[in-house]
Amino acid sequence: MILCDIGNSRMHFFDGGTIKHLSYEEGIAIYGEMQVFYICVSDRAQAMIAQSAPAWVDLSKYRVLKTAYRGLGIDREAACLGIGDGIVIDAGSAITVDVMENGIHRGGWIWPGIRAMLKAYEAVSPKLSYPLNPNVALDQLPMETQDAISFGLLAPIQAVIERFRNGKGVVVTGGDAKIVAQLLPDAQIDETLVFKGMKQMLKDVEC
Amino acid sequence: MILCDIGNSRMHFFDGGTIKHLSYEEGIAIYGEMQVFYICVSDRAQAMIAQSAPAWVDLSKYRVLKTAYRGLGIDREAACLGIGDGIVIDAGSAITVDVMENGIHRGGWIWPGIRAMLKAYEAVSPKLSYPLNPNVALDQLPMETQDAISFGLLAPIQAVIERFRNGKGVVVTGGDAKIVAQLLPDAQIDETLVFKGMKQMLKDVEC
Known part of the structure; x- marks a missing residue:
């Protein structure tokens, strides 16, 4: 399973072994065709994924943390x-x-x-x-x-x-x-x- | 006696009564001809004083605080x-x-x-x-x-x-x-x- 944590400047990929830190462009070029489970705080990266990595699954749909905090990233x-x-x-x-x-x-x-x-x-x-x-x-x-x-x-x-x-x-x-x-x-x-x-x-x- | 504390954006004048907060330009226009004792952290204000307020006295020559701190503003x-x-x-x-x-x-x-x-x-x-x-x-x-x-x-x-x-x-x-x-x-x-x-x-x- 490939996981990806997308920050304001880079994508961080994890396949259970090492973590790879890549630019948005590099990340999509390498992993764009695969199934990747991701979270993302960047609107720019989100738009790039919509266009070039249709198989990626956005985990932010699944908010499971028990909290009363409003607007937690x-x-x-x-x-x-x-x-x-x-x-x-x-x-x-x-x-x-x-x-x-x-x-x-x-x-x-x-x-x-x-x-x-x-x-x-x-x-x-x-x-x-x-x-x-x-x-x-x-x-x-x-x-x-x-x-x-x-x-x-x-x-x-x-x-x-x-x-x-x-x-x-x-x-x-x-x-x-x-x-x-x-x-x-x-x-x-x-x-x-x-x-x-x-x-x-x-x-x-x-x- | 007129005192002036010059920060990174404004001049603060004190004559023993109220404090006047002025732009560098306003301060020099109003007080430029008078004797003013001042301290200054701005190179730009320092240059304006050298040119337009020759009677002003820079108190930073008189470092009297007892301290071992190096480079105190x-x-x-x-x-x-x-x-x-x-x-x-x-x-x-x-x-x-x-x-x-x-x-x-x-x-x-x-x-x-x-x-x-x-x-x-x-x-x-x-x-x-x-x-x-x-x-x-x-x-x-x-x-x-x-x-x-x-x-x-x-x-x-x-x-x-x-x-x-x-x-x-x-x-x-x-x-x-x-x-x-x-x-x-x-x-x-x-x-x-x-x-x-x-x-x-x-x-x-x-x-």
């Missing part, structure tokens, strides 16, 4: 379905944080992703254009600009998640999973989390 | 000089947070301002383009997109500052002072904080 829903209990973090172009409790979604919040945050600093002033220092100390006050920015970016992730963690486990997925996971004691990285959730959608549909 | 330095002890927050195009202890600057960090943060969300996806809900609850999990964004923007300010507050007082200045102050118990708003610091610079120079 299908990618967040899939990540939540990937675990039954704990904090789910998807650290990509956005960083989404969701809380699951005994199979029920209790709510969550959104941050711009690390790249978007660094661009936001740069947009405020060219004097704030720096790469991230992922190893900045978060238990002491920054003493220069790059650290002041890196701390400003990372300390919130640690502080707000710890405030809402309540002893729960944390699973992190997405391109910046490593940077985020190292901020949180005992956080697990799982690059296949969204695909696990997609399998859950398929299973619930089939039952 | 002159506006942050002035705000810190405005208090002897406590947390200083300047919530404008950036949000800077600095810790003062018995007249000594102990360090601080930087966030993009509220407007810049909302733009960062919008840049990630048009689906994340929302105005801020300044009254979003920060003690419970958001259940829809606008709250998820507003929480993502405001919860860090509360959580990280509380973590480093250690019982200290908090003074907030800048255009978004009201929004930030309401997140922090017993925070004071002081729109003249930077000007108090500038007077301190002048006093230390004169001694």
Whole structure:
């Protein structure tokens, strides 16, 4: 079975082995003729699929997550379905944080992703254009600009998640999973989390 | 005595009474012939002053704050000089947070301002383009997109500052002072904080 998680810039394919990260064009050129089960947050990719990959099956029709949240993105829903209990973090172009409790979604919040945050600093002033220092100390006050920015970016992730963690486990997925996971004691990285959730959608549909 | 705090977009004049917020062009047209003591973070404004306001005195020559921080902006330095002890927050195009202890600057960090943060969300996806809900609850999990964004923007300010507050007082200045102050118990708003610091610079120079 081929699964595909389509984000705002790329398609991520999973056949049970490795994950392939492809552009929309590459993804459709390689997999367009096959049966692919997918979720998609991009209107552009959705239009390309309608035109060039008619056998692909959109799993977003099958919303199975138990939640009172209005307007939850299908990618967040899939990540939540990937675990039954704990904090789910998807650290990509956005960083989404969701809380699951005994199979029920209790709510969550959104941050711009690390790249978007660094661009936001740069947009405020060219004097704030720096790469991230992922190893900045978060238990002491920054003493220069790059650290002041890196701390400003990372300390919130640690502080707000710890405030809402309540002893729960944390699973992190997405391109910046490593940077985020190292901020949180005992956080697990799982690059296949969204695909696990997609399998859950398929299973619930089939039952 | 006329004081002027020059930010990345406007000039803020203070004559001991009210504060006037003017464009660079307006400020120089009105005050260009007078003696004005100023601090400035804008290269463009600095060039305009050199050309059209020769009597203005740049207080950034007088760096008097006791700190080991490298590269502290002159506006942050002035705000810190405005208090002897406590947390200083300047919530404008950036949000800077600095810790003062018995007249000594102990360090601080930087966030993009509220407007810049909302733009960062919008840049990630048009689906994340929302105005801020300044009254979003920060003690419970958001259940829809606008709250998820507003929480993502405001919860860090509360959580990280509380973590480093250690019982200290908090003074907030800048255009978004009201929004930030309401997140922090017993925070004071002081729109003249930077000007108090500038007077301190002048006093230390004169001694």
